[in-house]
Amino acid sequence: MGIKRRILLSEGSSTSAREVITALGLLDCEIEICDPNPYCIGRWSRFVSRFHRCPGLASDPLGYLNFIMSLLARRHFDVLIPIHEQGLLFAKVREQLGQRVALAVPSFQSYLKALNKAEFSRILSELDLPQPSTAFVSTIEDLRVLDRFPLVVKTPIGTASRGVWMISNSAELKRLVTELTSTAFDELVVQQFEVGPIEHAQAVFNSGRLVAMHAYRQIRRGAGGGPAVKVSVRRPTVRSHMQRIGQHLDWHGALSLDYILNETSGIPRYIDCNPRLVEPINALLSGLDLTDLLLRVSLGEDPPEAPEDREGVHTHLGIQALMGCSVRESSRAALMAESLRLVTHSGIYAGSREELTPVRWDWLSAVPTIFAAVLLLANPKAALNLPKAYWGAHLLTRESIEAIQNIE
Numbered sequence: 001m002g003i004k005r006r007i008l009l010s011e012g013s014s015t016s017a018r019e020v021i022t023a024l025g026l027l028d029c030e031i032e033i034c035d036p037n038p039y040c041i042g043r044w045s046r047f048v049s050r051f052h053r054c055p056g057l058a059s060d061p062l063g064y065l066n067f068i069m070s071l072l073a074r075r076h077f078d079v080l081i082p083i084h085e086q087g088l089l090f091a092k093v094r095e096q097l098g099q100r101v102a103l104a105v106p107s108f109q110s111y112l113k114a115l116n117k118a119e120f121s122r123i124l125s126e127l128d129l130p131q132p133s134t135a136f137v138s139t140i141e142d143l144r145v146l147d148r149f150p151l152v153v154k155t156p157i158g159t160a161s162r163g164v165w166m167i168s169n170s171a172e173l174k175r176l177v178t179e180l181t182s183t184a185f186d187e188l189v190v191q192q193f194e195v196g197p198i199e200h201a202q203a204v205f206n207s208g209r210l211v212a213m214h215a216y217r218q219i220r221r222g223a224g225g226g227p228a229v230k231v232s233v234r235r236p237t238v239r240s241h242m243q244r245i246g247q248h249l250d251w252h253g254a255l256s257l258d259y260i261l262n263e264t265s266g267i268p269r270y271i272d273c274n275p276r277l278v279e280p281i282n283a284l285l286s287g288l289d290l291t292d293l294l295l296r297v298s299l300g301e302d303p304p305e306a307p308e309d310r311e312g313v314h315t316h317l318g319i320q321a322l323m324g325c326s327v328r329e330s331s332r333a334a335l336m337a338e339s340l341r342l343v344t345h346s347g348i349y350a351g352s353r354e355e356l357t358p359v360r361w362d363w364l365s366a367v368p369t370i371f372a373a374v375l376l377l378a379n380p381k382a383a384l385n386l387p388k389a390y391w392g393a394h395l396l397t398r399e400s401i402e403a404i405q406n407i408e
Contacts, residue, residue, distance in 0.1 A: 005078040005295065008071070008101070009033040010086035011394040012042025012051070015226065015317060017083040018356055018365070019281045021045050023291035025362065026284075032077070034068065035394070041319075044367045057086055061400045062407070065089055072100040079103065079298045085396045087111060087253070087276055089404050104206075104253035104298040106275075114249060114275040115396070117189050118156040127248060129241050130269045132191040132260075143188065144177050150193035152271075155185060157396060164225070166193070184398070194260040194269050200227070201238045201259070202278055204293045205251040210243045212293050212306035214283035217261075220348060222320025223327055226279075229348055230355075232286040232313040235261075238268050239308075245273075253277075254294050279317075281355035286313040314352040318342050319372045321349075326380045335376055 007024055011017055012033035018041045024031050025047030032049060033042050036056040043051050052071060055063035064086070072080070080103040082090045090097055091111040097103055105111065113119040124131045132152075137143050143153070146167075153176060155163030167173050180188075203213040215235045222228030238259065246255060254277035259268040280290045288309035296303050325338040341347040357365035396404075 004028055004030055006030040006032070006076065007295070008077040008080045009042070010068075010080065010082045010090070011035050011057075011084050012040040012048075013037055013394055014084050015041075015320070015356055016276065016278050016280075017042045018045075019279045020081065020083055020277065020291055021047055022355075022358055022362060022365075023280055023284055023289065024295075027289075027292055027295070029295075032075075034071070041368045044364050045362050046364045047362060057089065057394050058397050058400055061089055061403050065093065065407075069096075069100075072097070077101050079295055081294065081298070082253075082276060084276060084394050085115070086394065088115060088396060088401070092404050092407050102298045102300065104294060106249060106252045110249040110251060111275050112401075114251075114255065114273045116156045117154050117158070117272065118187055120270075120273040121189060123245065123248065124270055127244055129244070130267050132194045132269050132271065134192075135190045136187045137190055138187045140177055140181055143173070143180070143190075146173060146190065148192065149173075152191045152193055154189040154191070156187065156189065157398065157401065162395070191271070194262075194271070196260040196262050196269075198227075199233060199235070199238075199259055199261050199268070200278065201235065201242055201257045202280065202283060202290060203242050203246065203255050203257075204277075204290055204297060205246040205253065205255060206297045206302055207252050208247045208250040210239075210246055210305060211297060211303055212288055212290060213239050213242055214280075214286060214288050214290060214309055215239075216282050216315075219314075220316075220321070221324055222317060223323035226320055227317070228320040228324045229316045229352065230282050230314070232282055232309065232311050234308050234311045235268065236308075237266065241268070241270075253297065254290070279355065281358070282313065282315045283309065285315060285353055285355070286310045315355040316342075316349055316352045317356040318354055318369045319356055322369075322372055322376055326376045330380045332377055332380060335373075335380060339373055 007029045012035040030049050034052045034054040054067040057064050080101045088111050091105040091108040094105050121134050150168045153165045165176050198218040201215040204211045216230040216232045218227035219229040256274040256278040258272040259270045261268050283290050286309040357369045359366045
């Protein structure tokens with residue numbers, strides 16, 4: 001990029017934040033991060049020059065915003081990157097933020113539509129893009145009478161499999177009805193379960209124009225629903241759909257889609273939208289630096305559309321793999337065997353590169369993996385609660401969204 005840029009990341013607890021730190025470090029940026037958790041995964045990096053402990057978005061969005069504004073007033077930053085759901089808050093006040101720092105976010109309404117699963121489903125319908133058979137229910141009584149299984153029930157707002165239930169039969173539906181009876185909701189999204197591999201597409205837009213897109217397939221699932229092992233793929237159809245969605249929303253910044261691919265027809269059925277940059281290292285290792293492009297768009301540049309990158313690039317996230325193994329097996333012997341495969345790059349990890357904690361670039365990144373391995377070996381069941389312990393503070397809730405909507 002020519003000169004060293006000082007970058008502020010909106011959080012440091014997510015896997016996406018950890019991977020963006022690596023990508024920025026390789027660009028020789030000066031990186032500072034904000035997070036409520038002083039032991040967040042992003043802090044364990046030689047690339048991070050300063051950590052700022054801040055209020056949590058979930059519990060205190062206005063306190064978090066005031067913290068960011070105060071920090072920007074005290075220190076100069078070239079770019080503010082909304083790594084996670086802080087983007088909704090930044091979109092609400094993007095004009096005020098834009099007076100102090102460069103950033104790439106769409107309008108507040110566009111961000112909210114992409115974030116909300118019900119609104120995103122309606123966008124797909126409006127654009128005549130494929131999705132699973134979908135219905136909306138607004139009462140417990142409507143939910144109770146569903147009788148086509150298997151199906152997936154989703155709250156409009158939810159990340160990392162929060163607010164998502166897989167319902168296989170009437171008994172599981174009855175348990176969900178009981179669980180939700182005392183919960184306030186405006187509507188739920190109900191979709192028929194689709195069979196097929198899960199894939200993910202990541203893109204960067206400049207005012208509605210597609211700048212670049214990368215896609216990968218989930219080979220093995222980790223904790224919290226995220227992929228533990230990936231392989232890059234090329235999906236021209238998804239690229240054309242992504243272009244239409246980004247243009248429809250006049251999207252500015254990063255946007256990601258999840259879909260299930262019908263391997264017979266080649267049709268992707270879209271199941272989720274993440275209005276942010278999700279885990280960009282598989283793309284980087286495939287020859288496409290989405291983080292660099294996001295920085296350039298943030299700084300007001302207009303880069304040409306990037307060509308498709310390489311397919312068949314295998315990567316993995318060691319921590320996710322260990323936690324996923326612990327959830328599936330709940331066995332120390334299985335965890336030790338999985339750890340050995342990770343260290344020796346054997347089995348499913350043969351020919352694969354670590355993307356979350358790349359020791360050869362950033363030796364300090366090994367600390368969270370070692371900690372997770374020791375903790376899980378001591379108590380394999382810890383994988384059930386570990387994600388909740390560290391990922392919740394930076395996620396939006398119904399209450400925090402209402403507080404953000406009320407900002408003048």
